[in-house]
Amino acid sequence: MPSARKIVVITGTPAVGKTTVSRLLAKTLGVAQVDLGRVVKQKGLTLGFDSERGTLVADTHRLLELVMERARKENRPTIASGHLAPDVVPKRVLRMAFVLRCSPDVLRTRMRRRGYGEEKIRENLMAETLDVCLLEAISAYGREKVHEIDCTRKTPREVVEEIVDVLEGRRKPTVGRIDWLAYLEDHGKTSLLV
Numbered sequence: 001m002p003s004a005r006k007i008v009v010i011t012g013t014p015a016v017g018k019t020t021v022s023r024l025l026a027k028t029l030g031v032a033q034v035d036l037g038r039v040v041k042q043k044g045l046t047l048g049f050d051s052e053r054g055t056l057v058a059d060t061h062r063l064l065e066l067v068m069e070r071a072r073k074e075n076r077p078t079i080a081s082g083h084l085a086p087d088v089v090p091k092r093v094l095r096m097a098f099v100l101r102c103s104p105d106v107l108r109t110r111m112r113r114r115g116y117g118e119e120k121i122r123e124n125l126m127a128e129t130l131d132v133c134l135l136e137a138i139s140a141y142g143r144e145k146v147h148e149i150d151c152t153r154k155t156p157r158e159v160v161e162e163i164v165d166v167l168e169g170r171r172k173p174t175v176g177r178i179d180w181l182a183y184l185e186d187h188g189k190t191s192l193l194v
Helices: 018-029 036-043 060-074 104-113 118-129 132-141 156-167 180-186
Strands: 007-012 032-035 046-050 055-058 078-081 094-101 146-150
Touching: 007 018, 007 132, 007 156, 018 032, 018 078, 018 156, 032 036, 032 060, 036 060, 060 078, 094 132, 094 156, 104 118, 104 180, 118 132, 118 180, 132 146, 146 156
Parallel strands: 007 078, 007 094, 032 078, 094 146
Antiparallel strands: 046 055
16 A cells, blocks of 8 residues: 555646646656546446536546555555546545646637537536535545645646645645636626536
């Protein structure tokens, strides 16, 4: 079993930049990185297909076993990225969880570029606006082990620098600073959610 606090979680709504930031962070820190979504697809760790959402249903129990086995084999810190991370990475092995956030209007553009259907875009924009990934991380790990980052106008390098600052104690982890619902209301953009 990996020693306590070896896994750093990077989570957030699809298209916020988890994969890019996780890879850069792993390279910067010289640690292992596992993309949970990619592992689900590569290893066939699914329970079926959700036709309403147009997505695979991950087998989180099997994914947890695989992540823990990888962490044992690596015997070094690991970055685990994906919106499933709070369902997969147990608190006992967590070092810190980072929730990447992005303005819903920018997120919508990114999702359209990726070819997401309108229903999937609407669902993900609603999740981002209502802090779903943040609340899941806080529920799984507690506020003191979660830090949210607004990535809307930051480069991946700037996001990684903020993560490193938190990990090395130069910056305190914070949550609750981002309010996309107020942002959308203030800018007359609530129509993005319908």
